Amino acid sequence: MTDRILVLGGTGWVGRRVAEAWLERGARVSVTARGGRAAPAGADLVVTDRDLPEAYDALAATEWDEIVDVSSVPAHVAQAASALGDRAAHATYISSVSVYADATRVGADERAAIVEPLGEADAYDYARAKVAAEGEAAALGARVSVIRPGLIVGPGDPTDRFGYWPARFSAAGAEAVLVPEATALRAQVIDVDDLVSFVVASGARGFDGLVDAVGPSHPLAEVVTVARDAAGHTGEVHTAPADWLERHGVAHWAGPRSLPLWLPADMPGFASRSGAAYRAAGGRTRPLAETVARVLEDERERGVARSRTSGLERAEELALIEALHAER
Template sequence: MTDVLILGGTGWLSGRIARRWLDAGAAVTCLARGERAAPDGAALVRGDRDDPVVYAALAARDWDQVVDISSQAAHVAGAVNALGDRAARWTYVSSMSVYSDDETAGADESAPRHPPAQRGDEYEYGAQKAAAEDAVATLGPRALIARPGLIVGEGDPSDRFGYWAAAFIRAGAEPVLLPPTDGRATQVIDVDDLADYVVTTSATGPVNTIGDVHPLAEVLDAVCTAAGHTGDTVVATEDWLVGQGVEYWMGERSLPLWLPAEMTGFMTRSNARFHATGGSLRPLVETIADVVADERARGIDRVRRAGLTRAEERALRAELGR
């Protein structure tokens, strides 16, 4: 039986990875802090990765697979130091945010990265992930570094992709405010496709674990159709939205998936190696259907981490006279 250690295992992505390993017949142990439960069938070890002895018991045995998704470079380096010699294979789920070039469309895994974070640096996500990758890379051919971009699907805690499902559902027959879509693209991966890849691939080294590139307008239109929206859409200009304090990409008072025009490479990266090493993607319309159903179940008017409230959206449309 395959012995798998998930450093995490109780979160949105790590829990799905743990579940996939269990479904594959593995014995799974999760190391996590907090009160969330591990998937049924997994052993749970409670521990804080800031504690220098947190790995003591885990380092007393060998592991066929270790999976880590942390965005804290010190945590990743500490795990590699404590458990690296005990792991036959190590998977680190990094991020395409490690890349410093956001303009070159079709860039692959050889694209330049941000300088890795150094001890004492102010926290910056991409730099932390780059430093964590360097720690994992010391394991050589035993290590896979998966670099997803935007992960989407049922239960997504970021609310970015799901915002659009909620926006179209709640609008009904009223208009929905859109950002500029001409020449814009989006690129996502379903959380379950990512979890499947992590469990089944034998790839090593860095892999852009991301979906295919789609025009943003086509994706939003597909979400609109799945949500049953019957109203119009109102496209605002980039300068006007910025002037109204609407943010790109994520966060409060934002229009998720919208990026500055010059970031032509951020959502258009090559996923050729992902496909070549066993990665598979469900049709995007299936993911959209799951997200629409999930947003209905979770509540379209709930407090969100990304997007506009319906009141904010209406006020912006009123400013536009639409």
């Protein structure tokens, strides 16, 4: 019998990859979205607004073998669980390691404390929203798995974080690139297709656990070096201390005028989670160099010199390099 799969939010980056992976297994897949983006080839698109009471009316008559939800809006997850829970043999909620309250403890696992759930009257906070959504998904009891990925990277990544480094080294060629001083800093990612493989395999066997889906923790300097080598960069690399970057308005982690993946020194645990439960449950991670190569190919297809949502604009970077040398 063909599996019936529903991916709520199946036209976004991760949701689309999940839908495509289920399609490759021969499943019949439906995806929901507000519209505006096409469904994966072979999937049925159900256009619906999850803010509306009738959002799931067109879906509630179907018996689903698996429902996957990626939403970070607790009310959406709650309504889906209420409307479709009795129709689902199993469900998977994709959360985030951002839910953890303590970013200082290296090697922490799923038993670590999490932040308080977002209340209905509270200002939106991503981590607290994910915690609240996990609680809503838990209403399905033993028929639900909660997967908390680390930083998801790979081809098609809309956040522009991980891809900044191979793209910047590729664009710079023989010219200079600015990097943060990263002697003690770490980076921990999971390739989107490794995550998706785990999500699909877990759904297929009805896995009902809680797992941090993370890859190995690498020195940030290693990630930068692997990106540089893959891109064939031959220019100078200029290293700036953290306090200097902060004084010059360079942000950590993501967003405009940032150095992506660069974390404050007081957050060593954020990029050093255990990952033991993920591996024990069958999770796999490909080598860092393979992910970097995949991302570099994708970045070159999209344009390494394009405007990005995260990172330094090239003009900003060159101005910072000039200022760094002027002050030394």
